[in-house]
Amino acid sequence: MYENLVRGQTTCLPRGKQQRHSVTMKTKNTTLLEPTAKGIDQAAKTLAAGGLVAFPTETVYGLGADARNGAAVAQVYQAKGRPAFNPLIVHVADLETARRYAIFDKTADRLAAAFWPGPMSLVLPLKDSSVLSGLVTAGLETVAIRIPAHPLAQELLRRFDGPVAAPSANISGQVSPTDPAHVMDGLTGRIDAIVNGGACRVGLESTILLPRAGNVALLRPGGIAVEQIEAVLGVPLLRPQDPETPRSPGQLATHYAPSARVRINARTIRGDELLLGFGQVENAALNLSDTGDLIEAAANLFTCLRRMDDLCRQSSKTTIAVSPVPTGGLGLAINDRLTRAASPE
Ligand code: TXA
Ligand code: MG
Numbered sequence: 001m002y003e004n005l006v007r008g009q010t011t012c013l014p015r016g017k018q019q020r021h022s023v024t025m026k027t028k029n030t031t032l033l034e035p036t037a038k039g040i041d042q043a044a045k046t047l048a049a050g051g052l053v054a055f056p057t058e059t060v061y062g063l064g065a066d067a068r069n070g071a072a073v074a075q076v077y078q079a080k081g082r083p084a085f086n087p088l089i090v091h092v093a094d095l096e097t098a099r100r101y102a103i104f105d106k107t108a109d110r111l112a113a114a115f116w117p118g119p120m121s122l123v124l125p126l127k128d129s130s131v132l133s134g135l136v137t138a139g140l141e142t143v144a145i146r147i148p149a150h151p152l153a154q155e156l157l158r159r160f161d162g163p164v165a166a167p168s169a170n171i172s173g174q175v176s177p178t179d180p181a182h183v184m185d186g187l188t189g190r191i192d193a194i195v196n197g198g199a200c201r202v203g204l205e206s207t208i209l210l211p212r213a214g215n216v217a218l219l220r221p222g223g224i225a226v227e228q229i230e231a232v233l234g235v236p237l238l239r240p241q242d243p244e245t246p247r248s249p250g251q252l253a254t255h256y257a258p259s260a261r262v263r264i265n266a267r268t269i270r271g272d273e274l275l276l277g278f279g280q281v282e283n284a285a286l287n288l289s290d291t292g293d294l295i296e297a298a299a300n301l302f303t304c305l306r307r308m309d310d311l312c313r314q315s316s317k318t319t320i321a322v323s324p325v326p327t328g329g330l331g332l333a334i335n336d337r338l339t340r341a342a343s344p345e
Helices: 037-048 070-080 096-101 106-113 149-162 179-186 226-233 295-312 329-340
Strands: 030-032 054-057 060-067 090-091 118-124 142-146 193-195 207-212 216-220 261-263 273-277 319-322
Touching: 030 037, 037 054, 037 149, 037 193, 054 149, 054 179, 060 070, 060 090, 060 096, 060 149, 060 179, 096 142, 106 118, 106 207, 106 226, 179 193, 207 226, 216 226, 216 319, 261 329, 273 295, 295 319, 295 329
Parallel strands: 030 193, 054 193, 090 142, 118 207, 261 319, 273 319
Antiparallel strands: 054 060, 118 142, 207 216
């Protein structure tokens, strides 16, 4: 018989932080903000309120959300229609702020000194996994971090005074936007605001680097030429095709998978299982969203999986059973992650 480990149903976020959203996406009134102090101020306030703001960087326009706010980050995926949770780049104003979230070794320090602010992202060990939303790092122990050089991005990050998670501001599968008109074409009605900064200077996404074990792997070629980076390091980069380099950034370190087994679409629980619920279900150890809210469930997903793993370990259970999660909206990406967790490579 199943024993209830935690009495009652407990979602992963403290009560005050839970947000209620409808499953279908409401049309938002998307404001085009002028690149003035007033416009930036409004953009920062929108981010602070959990809203979505597209803003220019020197590479491409980013779709920003407060990286500490899981529900806001979940809505980034929803607005882009991303079918899977890839980790996002965290944008900060300066190195001091970057050090709050990531651990820099000597190589990382050197790269930062040479190329920041600028079109480079560094994948570094996460400093304190409790500060950033688990959805930003997709449950990984690393975080991609970048200090953009664009003056408007800089101003926004300073005014907001916090970490901004931002993938490129396009619908999933379309090319990255380098002009506010591209952002409007794709995302009008889906996001709160766009900071109008005109065309992007570089037009290519940032170069993504992973300093690791004495060398540096190129995860994604981008705005800074490999030759420039190698000149600073004095050694060649591991190239994407190198067998030691992870195949692509999204596939890095494979994906987060709990150590317990995962069984999805569980309607009943077996003796060796703990239930991760969704919606009104009984005997759940934890619940992704007891109101059946997909945005809340996405925001809770990685944190809940980690907690369930701990609970399984403490109670000698082998398996996390997960209630069925519908596949509409963010449910598609949630199911994608759960399916991967249920069948690790
Ligand atoms: O120039 C850029 O990088 C733009 C601007 C807005 O900053 N952003 C951008 O983000 O291109 P996005 O989400 O389209 O691409 C981010 C890439 C993804 O391929 C993701 O897999 C990788 O960064 N990434 C993020 N965090 C990672 C991590 N912890 N480990 C490995 N790869 C990571
Ligand atoms: Mg992109």
